[in-house]
Amino acid sequence: xxxxxxxxxxxxxxxxxxxxxxxxxxxxxxxxxxxxxxxxxxxxxxxxxxxxxxxxxxxxxxxxxxxxxxxxxxxxxxxxxxxxxxxxxxxxxxxxxxxxxxxxxxxxxxxxxxxxxxxxxxxxxxxxxxxxxxxxxxxxxxxxxxxxxxxxxxxxxxxxxxxxxxxxxxxxxxxxxxxxxxxxxxxxxxxxxxxxxxxxxxxxxxxxxxxxxxxxxxxxxxxxxxxxxxxxxxxxxxxxxxxxxxxxxxxxxxxxxxxxxxxxxxxxxxxxxxxxxxxxxxxxxxxxxxxxxxxxxxxxxxxxxxxxxxxxxxxxxxxxxxxxxxxxxxxx
Amino acid sequence: xxxxxxxxxxxxxxxxxxxxxxxxxxxxxxxxxxxxxxxxxxxxxxxxxxxxxxxxxxxxxxxxxxxxxxxxxxxxxxxxxxxxxxxxxxxxxxxxxxxxxxxxxxxxxxxxxxxxxxxxxxxxxxxxxxxxxxxxxxxxxxxxxxxxxxxxxxxxxxxxxxxxxxxxxxxxxxxxxxxxxxxxxxxxxxxxxxxxxx
Numbered sequence: 001x002x003x004x005x006x007x008x009x010x011x012x013x014x015x016x017x018x019x020x021x022x023x024x025x026x027x028x029x030x031x032x033x034x035x036x037x038x039x040x041x042x043x044x045x046x047x048x049x050x051x052x053x054x055x056x057x058x059x060x061x062x063x064x065x066x067x068x069x070x071x072x073x074x075x076x077x078x079x080x081x082x083x084x085x086x087x088x089x090x091x092x093x094x095x096x097x098x099x100x101x102x103x104x105x106x107x108x109x110x111x112x113x114x115x116x117x118x119x120x121x122x123x124x125x126x127x128x129x130x131x132x133x134x135x136x137x138x139x140x141x142x143x144x145x146x147x148x149x150x151x152x153x154x155x156x157x158x159x160x161x162x163x164x165x166x167x168x169x170x171x172x173x174x175x176x177x178x179x180x181x182x183x184x185x186x187x188x189x190x191x192x193x194x195x196x197x198x199x200x201x202x203x204x205x206x207x208x209x210x211x212x213x214x215x216x217x218x219x220x221x222x223x224x225x226x227x228x229x230x231x232x233x234x235x236x237x238x239x240x241x242x243x244x245x246x247x248x249x250x251x252x253x254x255x256x257x258x259x260x261x262x263x264x265x266x267x268x269x270x271x272x273x274x275x276x277x278x279x280x281x282x283x284x285x286x287x288x289x290x291x292x293x294x295x296x297x298x299x300x301x302x303x304x305x306x307x308x309x310x311x312x313x314x315x316x317x318x319x320x321x322x323x324x325x326x327x328x329x330x331x332x
Numbered sequence: 333x334x335x336x337x338x339x340x341x342x343x344x345x346x347x348x349x350x351x352x353x354x355x356x357x358x359x360x361x362x363x364x365x366x367x368x369x370x371x372x373x374x375x376x377x378x379x380x381x382x383x384x385x386x387x388x389x390x391x392x393x394x395x396x397x398x399x400x401x402x403x404x405x406x407x408x409x410x411x412x413x414x415x416x417x418x419x420x421x422x423x424x425x426x427x428x429x430x431x432x433x434x435x436x437x438x439x440x441x442x443x444x445x446x447x448x449x450x451x452x453x454x455x456x457x458x459x460x461x462x463x464x465x466x467x468x469x470x471x472x473x474x475x476x477x478x479x480x481x482x483x484x485x486x487x488x489x490x491x492x493x494x495x496x497x498x499x500x501x502x503x504x505x506x507x508x509x510x511x512x513x514x515x516x517x518x519x520x521x522x523x524x525x526x527x528x529x530x
Binding site: 042043053055058063160 | 342343347349352364366369370371372373374375378379380381382383385394397398399400401402403417418419420421422423424426427428429430431432445515516518519521522
């Protein structure tokens with residue numbers, strides 16, 4: 001006689017079997033779900049953001065950027081845009097200077113030399129100027145080498161020699177940035193007094209700075225053109241220094257996009273800076289008679305000062321006339 | 333000639349980092365340099381995926397285009413290699429690379445970052461194949477021995493594929509067809525201007 005217990009066991013077993021049979025199709029339907037439907041998708045991520053970033057288990061957190069297509073835009077800038085901007089700015093400025101020299105020639109001292117001189121820049125000012133200038137020339141050549149060396153110089157001297165030269169140029173560029181920056185800071189501090197734009201500059205600019213014809217608009221110690229150069233050095237120098245140090249100490253302050261922007265700002269400002277300095281070098285040397293002496297010996301001819309910096313000369317003369325009287329009264 | 337490529341099947345990658353370890357060991361890569369890494373996207377969230385990434389050996393490689401000293405070259409197999417003798421360590425290839433592949437032995441230090449190092453597709457460098465100099469500068473040259481990159485060869489889930497682009501694309505297509513899904517060949521659009529339709 002079958003016991004009740006056995007019947008219950010069979011019933012429970014049958015129920016369990018039934019449940020298993022019913023439950024079996026459930027995993028099959030689960031397999032129909034596409035696991036990538038909710039997963040991250042490259043195309044979608046790139047549409048949402050300009051790059052794909054995740055988590056890495058290694059200490060170098062820069063490597064958490066998986067894909068940054070912006071690198072291709074930076075490449076276009078470096079290889080195409082920058083070469084056009086730099087080429088047009090520098091060759092354009094050279095062309096303008098050559099044309100100006102051929103038409104106008106050296107701007108002569110119209111009243112001739114008086115033989116008497118007046119101190120324009122003291123030793124410290126000249127030292128700072130030439131320290132900055134020397135650094136600038138080397139920085140400019142080594143910097144232009146990075147942008148224009150590969151298409152222009154490399155085919156002439158070959159891979160090995162060009163690599164060797166570029167490595168030394170890079171070291172020079174990095175280390176001379178320090179005296180250059182100090183020079184820019186000193187220039188900013190020591191000449192700021194004479195370089196605030198004022199009404200005299202408006203008149204000077206209206207009369208074209210005397211570049212055309214035989215005009216000599218009045219000017220104090222620095223005319224509007226020199227003030228322009230001063231602010232180009234201070235602002236341009238400040239920008240190239242700030243972005244340059246960022247490039248020298250990569251990833252201390254920013255990520256990859258910041259480094260690309262730093263390089264773009266650094267290079268664009270630098271090529272414009274070079275173009276501006278070509279004009280500065282021109283007018284300070286072969287462009288104007290008597291101008292180089294200001295930074296050479298530091299003393300300019302009184303007639304040069306009268307023609308180009310009449311208001312400054314008046315101030316200096318008044319000062320020197322006032323001083324002995326003052327000294328005499330102090331001695332009394 | 334083959335056109336060598338990498339393909340990471342992100343639906344198979346389990347972020348075990350064996351590829352990273354294998355690479356470091358095979359080439360005796362110094363501390364701080366990772367020629368290959370595994371990046372996990374949406375970590376801990378539903379739909380997270382891990383992708384093993386190194387140099388993709390791009391078609392028309394951006395690193396080669398921006399290098400100021402022209403130290404890169406592409407082999408007949410489509411592998412992008414560089415000469416450490418020519419490299420000046422300027423760091424420009426890192427700004428241009430879409431995949432963060434270039435590595436530098438020193439960080440900062442007045443811009444002297446040392447010679448750039450990156451994945452060689454286990455194909456060494458310009459020195460003679462299998463030479464001591466080549467090994468010291470670039471690591472093992474497995475390709476010259478007829479072997480594929482070690483990272484892909486020892487991938488535990490066969491997520492990372494290396495080999496001729498057409499063959500690995502075919503393998504991936506078949507996988508996608510069979511299992512019914514695939515999140516795509518990561519980086520292919522950026523590196524090769526093509527993608528594997530699945």
